[in-house]
Amino acid sequence: MAAAYDPNKRGELRIFDTLDDLATDLAEYVAQLSEISVKERGCFTIALSGGSLINFLGKLCQAPYDKTVDWTKWYVLWADERAVSKSHPDSNYKLAKDNFLSKVPVPNNHVYSINDNLTVEDAAMQYEFATRQLVKARILDVSSINDCPKFDLILLSMGSSGNVASLFPHHPALEQREDWVTYITDSAEPPPERITFTLPVINSASNVAVVATGEANATAMHLAVDCLGDDFDASAVPACLVQPADGKLVWFMDMLAASKIHFSE
Numbered sequence: 542m543a544a545a546y547d548p549n550k551r552g553e554l555r556i557f558d559t560l561d562d563l564a565t566d567l568a569e570y571v572a573q574l575s576e577i578s579v580k581e582r583g584c585f586t587i588a589l590s591g592g593s594l595i596n597f598l599g600k601l602c603q604a605p606y607d608k609t610v611d612w613t614k615w616y617v618l619w620a621d622e623r624a625v626s627k628s629h630p631d632s633n634y635k636l637a638k639d640n641f642l643s644k645v646p647v648p649n650n651h652v653y654s655i656n657d658n659l660t661v662e663d664a665a666m667q668y669e670f671a672t673r674q675l676v677k678a679r680i681l682d683v684s685s686i687n688d689c690p691k692f693d694l695i696l697l698s699m700g701s702s703g704n705v706a707s708l709f710p711h712h713p714a715l716e717q718r719e720d721w722v723t724y725i726t727d728s729a730e731p732p733p734e735r736i737t738f739t740l741p742v743i744n745s746a747s748n749v750a751v752v753a754t755g756e757a758n759a760t761a762m763h764l765a766v767d768c769l770g771d772d773f774d775a776s777a778v779p780a781c782l783v784q785p786a787d788g789k790l791v792w793f794m795d796m797l798a799a800s801k802i803h804f805s806e
């Protein structure tokens with residue numbers, strides 16, 4: 542790792558020389574959180590995103606994690622989904638299934654994908670209901686600050702506009718404070734219709750990891766992690782609004798994505 546912690550930044554920064562190093566550390570990070578949660582609570586609740594993130598989870602399917610992780614205790618949800626069929630190349634479910642979930646023995650009935658046979662509005666409602674059922678069953682913990690689910694880990698991939706999950710710059714979905722799940726029909730990036738966890742859910746997690754690599758993400762990364770003060774309009778860069786209230790935030794990036802961060806002496 543090229544650099545680790547800077548006290549002037551938002552959360553822990555993990556910066557890697559190579560994408561392979563990043564993937565290796567991310568796998569170890571997820572495996573450790575899984576082990577702790579299974580020991581403490583008997584299960585591990587994780588929300589996945591789409592994007593480049595999933596490729597970095599490949600190492601978790603390999604030794605030693607294929608054998609050491611207690612996959613049967615995993616409960617998998619999605620931080621966001623695009624409103625396309627599960628077999629469509631744009632589907633976040635398909636991406637995770639093809640590249641990760643089909644390679645590890647997470648029980649099928651522990652995988653909570655978003656219904657692709659409903660309107661986005663109904664799919665969002667049904668997904669929130671399913672999430673509430675997991676809270677009722679005490680599989681998902683509850684935040685002590687609000688009544689939101691407290692995921693053991695929410696994994697986010699940041700896009701070049703600072704978008705995370707399906708939360709885009711200046712979108713009214715950023716203001717949603719009541720619902721756990723919301724939908725949008727005018728995404729800044731295709732496809733236009735999407736379902737997403739809201740910021741209160743993301744910020745209630747025990748752990749949130751944001752992954753971003755490449756020069757295209759350098760400006761967004763600088764804006765997201767350098768504390769720019771109250772005058773900065775955080776809604777211009779949704780990743781700025783990722784601020785776990787009672788959880789830990791870790792940023793995984795390569796040198797290119799880190800290239801515009803202002804490091805203290």
Ligand SMILES: O=C1O[C@H](COP(=O)(O)O)[C@@H](O)[C@H](O)[C@H]1O
Nearest residue numbers: 590591592593698699700705706
């Ligand atoms: O559309 C989406 O994009 C973001 C960022 O993805 P990336 O390809 O730039 O890494 C992703 O977090 C989200 O889950 C996905 O739906």
